[in-house]
Amino acid sequence: MAAADTFAFRGTFFHTPAYGQLEALRDAVLVVQDGMIARIANGSEEAAVRREFGLSHVRRLKEGQYFIPGFIDTHVHAPQYKFTGTGTDVPLMEWLKKYTFPAEGSFRDLDAAHHRYSLLVKRFLANGTTTAMYYGSLHLDPNTVLVDTIERLGQRAVVGKVNMDRHSPSDYIESTSEGLRDAEAFIRYTLDKKCSRIQPCITPRFIPTCTPELMKGLASLARQYGTHIQSHISECCGEVNCVRELHPEFASDTALFEQAGLLTPRTVMAHGTLLSDQDLRHLASRGTAVSHCPLSNFFLGDACFRVNHALSLGVKVGLGTDVAGGISPSMLTAQRMAVVNSRCLRAHKLAQSGGTTVTADMEVDVLGWREALWLATVGGAQALDLSHAVGTFAEGKEFDALLVDTGLGGTCGPFDVFPDESDEQRLEKFLQLGDDRNLAEVFVQGVCVKRGHVFEREAAAEGQRAVEAGKQEAGDAEAAAEEEEERRMRAPTPTEPEAALVDLKASDSSEAEEAASWDAAGGDTEAAARTGAAAGGAGGVAAADSVATQGEAEAEEEEQDTEPEAESRPPAAKRARH
Secondary structure (H helix, E strand, O other), X not given: OOOOOEEEEEEEEEEEEEOOEEEEEEEEEEEEEOOXXXXXXXXXXXXXXXXXXXXXXXXXXXXXXXXXEOEEEEEEEHHHHHHXXXXXXXXXXXHXXXXXXXXXXXXXXXXXXXXXXXXXXXXXHHOOEEEEEEEOOOOHHHHHHHHHHHHHHOOEEEEEEEEOOOOOOOOOOOOHHHHHHHHHHHHHHHHHOXXXXXXXXXXXXXXXXXXXXXXXXXXXXXXXXXXXXXXXXXXXXXXXXXXXXXXXXXXXHHHHHHHHOOOOOOEEEEEOOOOOHHHHHHHHHHOOEEEEOHHHHHHHOOOOOOHHHHHHOOOEEEEOOOOOOOOOOOHHHHHHHHHHHHHHHHHHHHHHHOOOOOXXXXXXXXXXXXXXXXXXXXXXXXXOOOOOOOOOOOOOOEOOEEEEEOOOOHHHOOOOOOXXXXXXXXXXXXXXXXXXXXXXXXXXXXXXXXXXXXXXXXXXXXXXXXXXXXXXXXXXXXXXXXXXHHHHHHOOOOOHHHHHHHHHHHXXXXXXXXXXXXXXXXXXXXHHHHHHHHHHHHHHHHHHHHHHHHHHHHHHHHHHOOOOHHHHOOHHHHHHHO
């Protein structure tokens, strides 16, 4: 017999084991056991695989369905989700003051934090983001709410409490000591959960809002607990110029982060659009990754990041939505914008040349949808030090995957497919035109966390709460019944005369009620019938007809009866008048 957590699929699995290389595992049988990929075999071996794992059946994918690895978003500002899609009218430094800091500060309201973070994580899962690297807010408690929400809904995540001890609003700033204390408390809170899907992260927001003392203290915590580190680096002209004014002794953001001890193999630096080749080589030497955020770079940055160039220098590169600097929570949008970003670099070189010929040198920065898919999966896994666990389909890795259905949506779907299209063409269509409507199921660690529009873990929890509530209600009723029985048993037993008196009173009361009912109808059987019909609906009408017929018969008898009217009443009525 197979374990309850062992199951298998048969169909097509797409992934990108190497940059720009798409591999299709066609008619493959993939077995998931305890959240891990236990076996990948050819479809012809299905019977043998079923016997080996004790499977009663293998689920076969439908026409137009296939699996791809789950998306990995390497840069998300969780508390900014509320104003995603707005606030695109000002440059970065003004944007922070006008929109970001007030929005993040509002998460001190923990009820609001619970509601907003639930919507955030659901939205990201719905869009296929199985793993996210989240920036939290400044205050400790809202960040624990974020961790709890991620745990409850089943996402994989790296989460950090933001630190800021200078050049910040008076109501959204911390002292250096407070920042270090709360950062460690957050790390301990997250680790104490012992949830393998969630890891804590050190998060100095960026150099302008963090003193060197704070950054060094945070680096020490990262070494002590072995955590990830995330921040922003060489993001735009305004940020770079601010750092130069604050720290003219350092040649660049990279040099300052290095001096603070924050560049490690588990560090992810966002943006990097203004990094020099020297900076990039230094990041590569430290194993530090860059989160490429093409959409927010267009809105808030001043340059396009050269993905292919950074990769050629040995820098790890992942992809990020950068909500809310990026206006979409979808990694599909991020992939499309990464392709557009590369085309902008080529166009810029062509414009600089003053000519009309696109040379080979201009093509080196261009990437296509296959490269973008690699960035959203394998690149992200490498950046987050998770390539041993996720990013591709391989035995021994965890099953973080998206079941894509190109047939979902019908005429209301995002695109159409045609019979003569290959699986690869349909994959490209999904990546270029698709959206969350095409994601039939989302898996994290082998668990289906979203099926259709249902978030499975939440639904299961609600079902369990309903069961517990039912048990509690039944228990309360049983306890009340036992209490009533005990009260009855404790009550004194009446003597025989008392019992007889009680019975007599009950009898008189019953007869009085019967007489009152007779009087209310005026002794008229037809009136009584009408009363019954009004009270009983369709059933009462039938009863009324029966009583009326009976009344007519009684009326005929009365015409022949010479006894007084009182004698025709029931005995109870006579006694009630005495």
